[in-house]
Amino acid sequence: MSEDDDIILSELDDDELVQxxxxxxxxxxxxxIQEGVNILLERGWAPYDVLTKxxxxxxxxxxxxxxxxxxFVPEVLLAANAMKGGMFILKPLLAETGAPxxxxxxxxxxxxxxxDIGKNLVGMMMEGAGFEVVDLxxxxxxxxxxxxxxxxxxxxxxxxxLLTTTMPYMKVVIDTMIERGIRxxxxxxxxxAPLNEEFGKAIGADAYCRDAAVxxxxxxxxxxxxxxxxxxx
Amino acid sequence: MVQGGEGRxxxxxxxxxxxxxxxxxARNGWDHMDLTCLPAILHNHPEKITQAVRxxxxxxxxxxxxxxxxxxxxxxxxxxxxxxxxxxxxMLPGPHCYAFFEGVETFAGRDEITAFYLTDFLVRQFDAFxxxxxxxxxxxxxxxxxxxxxxxxVYQAQxxxxxxTALARRHAERLGLAFERRLTGYGDLETAMTDWAKT
Numbered sequence: 322m323s324e325d326d327d328i329i330l331s332e333l334d335d336d337e338l339v340q341x342x343x344x345x346x347x348x349x350x351x352x353x354i355q356e357g358v359n360i361l362l363e364r365g366w367a368p369y370d371v372l373t374k375x376x377x378x379x380x381x382x383x384x385x386x387x388x389x390x391x392x393f394v395p396e397v398l399l400a401a402n403a404m405k406g407g408m409f410i411l412k413p414l415l416a417e418t419g420a421p422x423x424x425x426x427x428x429x430x431x432x433x434x435x436x437d438i439g440k441n442l443v444g445m446m447m448e449g450a451g452f453e454v455v456d457l458x459x460x461x462x463x464x465x466x467x468x469x470x471x472x473x474x475x476x477x478x479x480x481x482x483l484l485t486t487t488m489p490y491m492k493v494v495i496d497t498m499i500e501r502g503i504r505x506x507x508x509x510x511x512x513x514a515p516l517n518e519e520f521g522k523a524i525g526a527d528a529y530c531r532d533a534a535v536x537x538x539x540x541x542x543x544x545x546x547x548x549x550x551x552x553x554x
Numbered sequence: 555m556v557q558g559g560e561g562r563x564x565x566x567x568x569x570x571x572x573x574x575x576x577x578x579x580a581r582n583g584w585d586h587m588d589l590t591c592l593p594a595i596l597h598n599h600p601e602k603i604t605q606a607v608r609x610x611x612x613x614x615x616x617x618x619x620x621x622x623x624x625x626x627x628x629x630x631x632x633x634x635x636x637x638x639x640x641x642x643x644x645m646l647p648g649p650h651c652y653a654f655f656e657g658v659e660t661f662a663g664r665d666e667i668t669a670f671y672l673t674d675f676l677v678r679q680f681d682a683f684x685x686x687x688x689x690x691x692x693x694x695x696x697x698x699x700x701x702x703x704x705x706x707x708v709y710q711a712q713x714x715x716x717x718x719t720a721l722a723r724r725h726a727e728r729l730g731l732a733f734e735r736r737l738t739g740y741g742d743l744e745t746a747m748t749d750w751a752k753t
Binding site: 349393394395396398399402433434435436437438459460484485486488514515516517520 | 600601627628629630631632633649650662665667668688689690692693696699700703704
């Protein structure tokens with residue numbers, strides 16, 4: 322790009338800036354995203370609006386193009402990294418302003434597995450969608466999930482695995498929930514490259530989520546149903 | 555394309571195993587086993603493996619007494635095993651080639667979750683199968699997002715080749731991982747093929 326073509330973010334009006342931030346997220350430009358977030362905040366935008374309208378809006382486009390095989394994993398990671406840059410600024414402000422939370426999720430990669438790229442993407446998109454996320458990291462035994470879910474009063478337990486050899490551990494976690502009589506307390510969502518719908522059903526999960534965008538939509542649906550059941554009950 | 559074409563037994567294999575299978579066939583005179591390979595790059599797209607194997611079995615089954623599938627589970631989440639059961643063909647034991655080269659039981663016993671494995675094939679094809687598909691040629695800064703939780707690269711050597719070992723060591727350096735080499739030979743691949751050749 323020549324110097325003449327350089328876009329001065331601060332000179333764009335709000336709509337143009339949000340559109341430009343969509344493009345910058347798509348291109349994984351972390352510094353530009355952070356600059357855009359700061360400009361919107363300076364203009365008096367609520368942190369929650371910056372998050373949902375600019376960042377999540379942009380990541381939704383990235384997610385769709387990933388599903389349609391227009392974008393691939395490296396590009397999604399760069400976009401996620403840019404979003405993370407924006408979230409870093411917004412997170413403390415969201416906490417201060419008491420932004421709405423629609424549910425709490427405990428998420429982690431299962432025991433024996435160290436792969437966390439998908440799990441991290443889901444966690445970030447869930448936060449963007451208004452969920453509070455407690456990230457357990459990698460290589461989690463049953464008790465890490467269940468103790469944290471209880472302590473945090475979580476609505477959702479999310480489990481991720483990349484390996485055929487580690488995905489059966491998800492059933493261990495769910496079976497332990499059943500043994501302890503707490504299965505109905507949680508929505509259990511599972512995901513990871515070797516998983517599929519049948520596997521999710523077979524182990525007794527509430528849903529298999531094939532990507533981060535599906536995870537967010539599925540979580541919203543299930544939390545809404547859970548709340549409706551609680552009201553009806 | 556089928557290599558051989560005169561046999562009673564067909565081996566449908568991952569292209570990443572072609573060199574090893576051809577070597578075993580030549581060394582043992584297993585001319586009654588023909589070989590056809592599916593593209594090795596399916597390694598990076600495990601969701602496509604099961605259908606590709608189904609298609610290959612269907613395409614060739616009328617011409618052979620028996621067909622064997624030379625894949626482990628390879629990230630299909632049990633779908634390949636279910637398809638092979640349904641098609642009445644046998645496949646290799648274990649989750650992937652790293653397990654059957656080392657021996658499925660030995661591999662499972664190691665339980666080393668922070669190891670990243672390369673075989674002879676993957677050492678040779680590292681750029682095409684690892685570095686470039688992960689975008690590390692364009693975005694080397696992504697390296698730690700992919701490999702930050704790994705501690706070492708284990709080179710499972712099928713052959714004793716100092717040049718490949720040196721190359722594998724360089725790959726470990728590029729990934730920022732410690733390096734370990736294990737001479738595995740052909741492991742359970744050879745055992746399974748020996749069984750299949752007899753019957």
